[in-house]
Amino acid sequence: MKPSTVKIKKMPSRFKHQVPKYKVVRSSACISCGTCAEACPHGVHERTEGHNKVKPPIDYKCIGFECQNNDFYCVAKCPRKALSLTVNPMYETLGDYRWTADMITATWIMAETGYPPERKDLEYNTGNSGGGFDKLRLKFPAGRPKIDKFEISTEIPLNRRNDGRAEIVISTPVYGGGMSFGSVSLPTMVSKARNATIWNTFTCTGEGGYPEVLEPYDNHVITQVATGLFGVREETIQRVKIVEFKYAQGAKPGLGGHLLGEKNTASVARMREAVKGTSLFSPFPFHSVYSIEDHKKHIDWIKEINPHALVSVKVSTPNDVDMVAVGSYYAGAHIIHIDGGYGGTGAAPDIAKKNIAMPIEYAITKVHNFLKDEGARDAITLIASGGIRSAHDLVKAICLGADGAVIGTAEMVSLECVRCGNCESGRGCARGIASTDSELADLFNEEWATQRLTNMYHAWNIQLVEILQKFGMKSVRELVGRTDLLEHIDYSE
Amino acid sequence: MPKKYHIHPKLMPLNLNSLFKFKIERGENCINCGKCTKVCIYEAHKRGKDDPRKMADPNTMVCRNCFRCIQECPRGALEKSLDKDFLNIGGSYWKSDIFITLWKQAEDGKVPVTGAGYRGPFTGDGFDSMWTDMSEIVRPTRDGIHGREYISTSVELGRKLNHLTFGDKGQLLSQIHPTVDVPIPIIFDIPLDNLSPNVKMAQVKAAAELNTFIVLPVKEITPKIGKYINNIIVLLTPEEIDKHQGLIKNARIVALEYTGKLEKQLPALKDKIKKAGNALTIIRVPVTKSVEGIVSRLAQGGAEIIHIVADYHGREIPESAGESYRIIKDIIRAVHLKLVDDRIRDEVTIIASGGIAMAEHVPKAMLCGADLTAIDLPLLIALGARIYEEPEKIIVLPDGLEKITVKTVKQRMINLMSAWHSQLLEVMGAMGIREARRLRGETGRAIFFEEIDNETFGKLFKKRETKNV
Numbered sequence: 016m017k018p019s020t021v022k023i024k025k026m027p028s029r030f031k032h033q034v035p036k037y038k039v040v041r042s043s044a045c046i047s048c049g050t051c052a053e054a055c056p057h058g059v060h061e062r063t064e065g066h067n068k069v070k071p072p073i074d075y076k077c078i079g080f081e082c083q084n085n086d087f088y089c090v091a092k093c094p095r096k097a098l099s100l101t102v103n104p105m106y107e108t109l110g111d112y113r114w115t116a117d118m119i120t121a122t123w124i125m126a127e128t129g130y131p132p133e134r135k136d137l138e139y140n141t142g143n144s145g146g147g148f149d150k151l152r153l154k155f156p157a158g159r160p161k162i163d164k165f166e167i168s169t170e171i172p173l174n175r176r177n178d179g180r181a182e183i184v185i186s187t188p189v190y191g192g193g194m195s196f197g198s199v200s201l202p203t204m205v206s207k208a209r210n211a212t213i214w215n216t217f218t219c220t221g222e223g224g225y226p227e228v229l230e231p232y233d234n235h236v237i238t239q240v241a242t243g244l245f246g247v248r249e250e251t252i253q254r255v256k257i258v259e260f261k262y263a264q265g266a267k268p269g270l271g272g273h274l275l276g277e278k279n280t281a282s283v284a285r286m287r288e289a290v291k292g293t294s295l296f297s298p299f300p301f302h303s304v305y306s307i308e309d310h311k312k313h314i315d316w317i318k319e320i321n322p323h324a325l326v327s328v329k330v331s332t333p334n335d336v337d338m339v340a341v342g343s344y345y346a347g348a349h350i351i352h353i354d355g356g357y358g359g360t361g362a363a364p365d366i367a368k369k370n371i372a373m374p375i376e377y378a379i380t381k382v383h384n385f386l387k388d389e390g391a392r393d394a395i396t397l398i399a400s401g402g403i404r405s406a407h408d409l410v411k412a413i414c415l416g417a418d419g420a421v422i423g424t425a426e427m428v429s430l431e432c433v434r435c436g437n438c439e440s441g442r443g444c445a446r447g448i449a450s451t452d453s454e455l456a457d458l459f460n461e462e463w464a465t466q467r468l469t470n471m472y473h474a475w476n477i478q479l480v481e482i483l484q485k486f487g488m489k490s491v492r493e494l495v496g497r498t499d500l501l502e503h504i505d506y507s508e
Numbered sequence: 509m510p511k512k513y514h515i516h517p518k519l520m521p522l523n524l525n526s527l528f529k530f531k532i533e534r535g536e537n538c539i540n541c542g543k544c545t546k547v548c549i550y551e552a553h554k555r556g557k558d559d560p561r562k563m564a565d566p567n568t569m570v571c572r573n574c575f576r577c578i579q580e581c582p583r584g585a586l587e588k589s590l591d592k593d594f595l596n597i598g599g600s601y602w603k604s605d606i607f608i609t610l611w612k613q614a615e616d617g618k619v620p621v622t623g624a625g626y627r628g629p630f631t632g633d634g635f636d637s638m639w640t641d642m643s644e645i646v647r648p649t650r651d652g653i654h655g656r657e658y659i660s661t662s663v664e665l666g667r668k669l670n671h672l673t674f675g676d677k678g679q680l681l682s683q684i685h686p687t688v689d690v691p692i693p694i695i696f697d698i699p700l701d702n703l704s705p706n707v708k709m710a711q712v713k714a715a716a717e718l719n720t721f722i723v724l725p726v727k728e729i730t731p732k733i734g735k736y737i738n739n740i741i742v743l744l745t746p747e748e749i750d751k752h753q754g755l756i757k758n759a760r761i762v763a764l765e766y767t768g769k770l771e772k773q774l775p776a777l778k779d780k781i782k783k784a785g786n787a788l789t790i791i792r793v794p795v796t797k798s799v800e801g802i803v804s805r806l807a808q809g810g811a812e813i814i815h816i817v818a819d820y821h822g823r824e825i826p827e828s829a830g831e832s833y834r835i836i837k838d839i840i841r842a843v844h845l846k847l848v849d850d851r852i853r854d855e856v857t858i859i860a861s862g863g864i865a866m867a868e869h870v871p872k873a874m875l876c877g878a879d880l881t882a883i884d885l886p887l888l889i890a891l892g893a894r895i896y897e898e899p900e901k902i903i904v905l906p907d908g909l910e911k912i913t914v915k916t917v918k919q920r921m922i923n924l925m926s927a928w929h930s931q932l933l934e935v936m937g938a939m940g941i942r943e944a945r946r947l948r949g950e951t952g953r954a955i956f957f958e959e960i961d962n963e964t965f966g967k968l969f970k971k972r973e974t975k976n977v
Contacts, residue, residue, distance in 0.1 A: 358625050
């Protein structure tokens, strides 16, 4: 499958307004002459025929101060100097250090248009966390790129063991993270699977069972076997091409999954074979695994049940993550998926999100080098997650040594998540993404959501291809471990 | 198996606070259509009580920042901003978000659980520049299948022997020193001077219910408070020892402030205290540049328990103005390592305080080398107190606090400690450490930013030495 064959379609926000970065104020000096409405090509000002007054400005459509250089800049054009432009105080309430308001806004634009934003006033490649990816920069060589974009491949193989199991190749080095039914709504899950199918990549069920509606997308679904074993059955293992063991999750390393009672509705409980309304805490650790030998037993068990499937092992990032990765390789895993401490979650104790285990940036380097020293690097696929927010993060992760990445929050933001962090309790997500509430889960349909995801993947792929082109590479596989293409603003010149 | 330690939280709202993070304002172009009441699942928007034709002012207390009202208002009439009063509380150390989480924990006593990943800066000063480790595949040595019921958070205070000596016939010759067990590695430090009687009493009662300690100056120990002597650390000056023999007799622990003279007087003072009863002695040492030297000398001189006291944002007290200062994380590490170098670390107990603001600071202080911690401000924040760091330290207690019952005030503090205790269990469980006393100085189970960043990015990106040099 070629990324260029993916169909992009404009898919606007499902809300009337978006969160504005700027504030355009019309003072009482306005005489409703309509000059601004005629001038602004972005539709900030509107004057309906037959109305006396110009409508209040639509802030979110404004492109901000960069407009000053345009001859249609409304503030300058207004004959009565009745217009003013400022930064909207509302913008500060959106986003945080890791996912800045600019990053969220840009992801929304990507999900709407399928392309990176044309606006220059959004810093969306890096966040504001002051460390890790946010301190790394790509070092592009001087000169014009000599490679044609159409020659560039973004596909990566997932099975490098030559063991006769499925030779799976994904078309873009990204796939969707595990989100269980219960933590997110069914439309969210189905849209993720549909998008994974369009992009010839994968999505993951998380640990809450395998809803029947995913059947048409079986070839692009990873099913998870996590410590709670919720909804794990032989037939779910046999349906898929990849099975993932979830030992731990970056946002809550050393703790099991959390699904608070209010979100455990009748349908969720049925899927999980649990009692409706009770909080479900998966245990930690796997009580059948106390050594790497036990771990091998686990992997052998899956391989026995499904003779074609690849096995992925998802772990978080303790100090000895490199040893765990090598252990998983020797136990027969195809994919080692490391999930960094700052990763996403539908519910986790705040203390765990911030304090336990290391951020992914360190872990990638550690694991990549250790696997290399062990001579095992070429025989296993290293997937990183937990803080991959943008195409630039993805490229940086690959330069540090990953083969590809898993994303979760970026997908949610494409569906208009604002990262308010209220997914854990009550009826769940007020915006209908991470909710199983009968009313909230119907706030959007799968067509809309699938296209938003497809668009966002498309924008990332475009950025990825452009970066590869600048580096003069024909395949994303050439990028793996190229730390020489990065610089760190604290250490480099 | 000893009886399990339980803290019993109870939902305990305190309606003295009206501080909120977000401010929503309804503009004049609102047409009172009521769309916002339909879309808000937190009920921030309601129609007016007196006049249902009009919308009431938004109830921002319940706003969870979901943006639905903002985005769905047909007129775009709603505006939201960060509340200025909220942003002003705290400062560079006591960040405004800390207040929100501590208030909530004091209300329900639960571990704060939220959705979405971590949202803060990559690292910060002090405790924010370290992570605790975890165990991926757990070794059978861990509690494993038994789970966290078997994790013990108790720590011991007192002098320990470096080794035991036995006689020819195998009889024990060493005299074992008495110790005191605390079920959580947190004691309450000296309360502020100007607290109302109900708050003072509640603090003492909370310490008693938790079976930990509160440090109280001797003048504060009225007969009514004296009933809780089992959970009081009596703070006095060397001169006051003679006068308060009765109190010392009943106390389990007493505390003395460090002075230059004290080092010499210590053996004599300890004898005096021992004569009155069985109380252990804490020496409180303010953290200055020379703290590790002082602590080492005190330990060599026979001190049992040493309490290092940094200022309220965990900083060293500079000897002269404008001097640089260390912060609590590094101070504890320096003290711990000095004692390790002097081969005396295992013999003394170190309490650390100053800047212990959140649950995570307790295990982190212990990983750095403290045996336990002491807190004061979080207990007041539990009651709705606000701290301002700039231009100078101000603590504002909510109006009407003096009229709240002792029971309510006490429960708020118990709730906070319950939440902290549960969070300590989470961190220890993830680490695979079953005994809180094993956390002490266990830097192998911690990840320090400076080290790992340099090891990873420093190695990769530091400008290579020029060839041929």
